[in-house]
Amino acid sequence: MTVIVRAVRPEHRSDTEAFVRVRHAAIPHIIFTPESVAYDVLHAHPGAHFKALTAEVDGEVIGSATVGVAWDSPEPGIGNANVYVHPDQRGRGAGSAxxxxxxxxxxxxxxxxxxxWVLDEPANRAFAERRGYRARRASRFLSLDLGGGDLPPRGPLPPGVELRPGTDFGADPRPVFDLDAETILDEPSDVDMQFTQYEQWLADTWRHPLSSPELxxxxxxxxxxxxxTLGRRDGARYGTMMTGTARDFRGRGLAKLCKNDALHRARAAGCTQALTGNDADNGPMLAVNKWCGYRIAATEVRYVRELR
Incomplete structure (x- = not known):
């Protein structure tokens, strides 16, 4: 059995569609589209050396991977590789290749x-451990039924507080970047990250084809x-990229207000499913999402290996 690994060619629709088919089968809790995959390849920071890969067996793409250097970490020499194989095609060598x-x-x-990141299933964890990877922290995928479920009602806003859609910052999204850059510093993670390049943030976040300033x-x-709270959308699916509060304003329930407001507007816009993710140690955000009605859909475990 021969496994052929190729880099996704963003100009080839068949490549990006095959990548998305595998991702949707293996990890349906994250929004991907052929357009977003092509965009990610074309607009990645040069220092990321980013690649999207597919693995083909007998003429069929059955595996996918994203690979890159953590260019936005102050610590050098860190990389990420996330491999997913179609659940019906495991054991054919695609993941190893x-x-x-x-x-x-x-x-x-x-x-x-x-x-x-490794899905918290015995076979997947054994795959990583056989190859010298060690388990670290866990993360939850969360899902919320917007079509039939109830959302917490919108209550009166505290004095001096206004909730504004992202479209109000379309001419100058710098304040949103500043919030994202401040809150990422306190997000639980194995790898510290710093957002220092505004133009790259615009490309990665604000101008991304899945980005939804309206939501x-x-x-x-x-x-x-x-x-x-930063929203993404693919048709009827709404995803939250990041929710956070500036340090001077924490403890006032503002993140909860933002999340609930965005979910109400997503439902009004026709979205029927909301997706998000949480580090398992991020108690405050897990509490907010539970209050909103999210339920755990799956768990991933982050593994690490020293290459040298």
Whole structure:
């Protein structure tokens, strides 16, 4: 059995469609489209050395991987490789071939610490551990039925608080970037991240084809942006990228207000499913999402391996 690993060619629709088919089968809790995959390849930061890969067996694409250097971390030598194989096609060598290609690609670019997300299933965890990876932290995929489920009602806003859609910042999204850059510093993670390049953030986040300023909410307190939730959309599916509050405004329930407001507007816009994710140690955000009605859909575990 021969496994052929190829880099996704963003200009080839068949490549991006095959990548998305595998991802939707293996990990349906994250929004991908052929357009978003092509965009991610074309607009990645040069320092990321980013690649999207597919693995083909007997003429059929059955595996996928995303590979990149953590260019936005202050610590050098860190990389990420996330491998997913179609659930009906495991055991045919696609995962091994993809991981081997990913490790070689990153090692050649100076990566010595490689992180990967692994679905919390015995076979997947055993796959990683046989290859020298060690388990670290867990993360939850959460799902919410917007079509039939109830949302918490919108209550009166505290004095001085205004909830504004992301479209209000279309001419100048810099305040949203500032909020994202501040809150990412406190997000639980194995790898510290810093958003220092505004133009790259615009490409990665604000101008991304899945980005939905209409379903993004920013809480403004006495004229100052204080909290936010960033929304993405693919048809009837609504996804939250990031929700956070500036340090000076924490403890006032602003993240909850933003999240609930965005969910109400997503439902009004015709979305029937809401998706998000949480680090298992992020108690405050898990509490907000539980209050909103989200339920755990799956769990991933982050693994790490030293390449050198």
């Amino acid at each position: 993809l991981l081997r290609m990913a490790e070689e690609h990153l090692a050649a670019r100076g990566v010595d610490t490689l992180y990967t 993004t909410t920013v809480a403004v307190v006495d004229g100052r942006p204080a909290a936010f």
